[in-house]
Amino acid sequence: xxxxxxxxxxxxxxxxxxxxxxCTYSNSAFQYFMWYRQYSRKGPELLMYTYSSGNxxxxxxxxxxxxxxxxxxxxxxxxxxxxxxxxxxxxxSEYSSASKIIFGSGTRLSIRP
Amino acid sequence: xxxxSQHPSRVICKSGTxxxxxxxxxxxxxxxxxxxxxxxxxxxxxxxxxNEGSKATYEQGVEKDKxxxxxxxxxxxxxxVTSAHPEDSSFYICSASPPAGGRETQYFGPxxxxxxx
Numbered sequence: 001x002x003x004x005x006x007x008x009x010x011x012x013x014x015x016x017x018x019x020x021x022x023c024t025y026s027n028s029a030f031q032y033f034m035w036y037r038q039y040s041r042k043g044p045e046l047l048m049y050t051y052s053s054g055n056x057x058x059x060x061x062x063x064x065x066x067x068x069x070x071x072x073x074x075x076x077x078x079x080x081x082x083x084x085x086x087x088x089x090x091x092x093s094e095y096s097s098a099s100k101i102i103f104g105s106g107t108r109l110s111i112r113p
Numbered sequence: 114x115x116x117x118s119q120h121p122s123r124v125i126c127k128s129g130t131x132x133x134x135x136x137x138x139x140x141x142x143x144x145x146x147x148x149x150x151x152x153x154x155x156x157x158x159x160x161x162x163x164n165e166g167s168k169a170t171y172e173q174g175v176e177k178d179k180x181x182x183x184x185x186x187x188x189x190x191x192x193x194v195t196s197a198h199p200e201d202s203s204f205y206i207c208s209a210s211p212p213a214g215g216r217e218t219q220y221f222g223p224x225x226x227x228x229x230x
Contacts, residue, residue, distance in 0.1 A: 043119075043221035046217060049217040096214070098214070
């Protein structure tokens with residue numbers, strides 16, 4: 001079993017729709033949860049970062065963490081064509097940026113105009 | 114946010130040659146740098162962790178003699194793919210972290226696409 005599972009998609013939705021992206025994980029030691037956005041042939045950029053369980057909102061993006069279920073989600077409201085990218089969930093058990101991050105396989109998202 | 118660059122962005126080489134990829138932190142000192150490999154439509158797989166001035170720590174299954182990592186300064190790490198073969202063709206991405214940085218301060222480079230013919 002992989003440490004982090006993520007549906008690779010592709011996921012295609014019309015512009016303006018609400019998008020829900022999800023990951024599950026098996027390692028209960030994970031405390032720090034990230035979502036990265038990666039455009040084609042580019043490096044990942046950090047979109048959302050949360051610690052432990054709970055919700056975090058930033059503009060059109062909301063990240064949710066449910067540690068009891070080992071399940072994390074990213075919601076995108078009022079989706080735009082510019083949101084088309086691959087979204088990678090990532091997790092770590094340590095706060096230090098010098099420690100390892102475990103990535104999901106990424107979900108390819110396409111927003112249709 | 115902080116900027117991490119990679120050079121070259123793309124390289125094509127013949128089988129058997131060696132290729133060097135540079136990773137630079139442009140506006141901060143990076144005590145730790147990570148090297149990842151990403152196959153098409155796949156996730157980032159950590160290859161190794163390098164700390165300035167010390168030997169890199171390689172992940173299980175990564176050949177240290179094939180993927181040479183040198184983190185000679187606080188702003189530069191290099192990955193050399195020695196005697197490259199077509200199966201080494203991939204997208205190589207580095208990330209860099211400042212000293213005592215928190216979870217959100219690992220910054221990724223734009224990646225280097227390697228094609229071995």
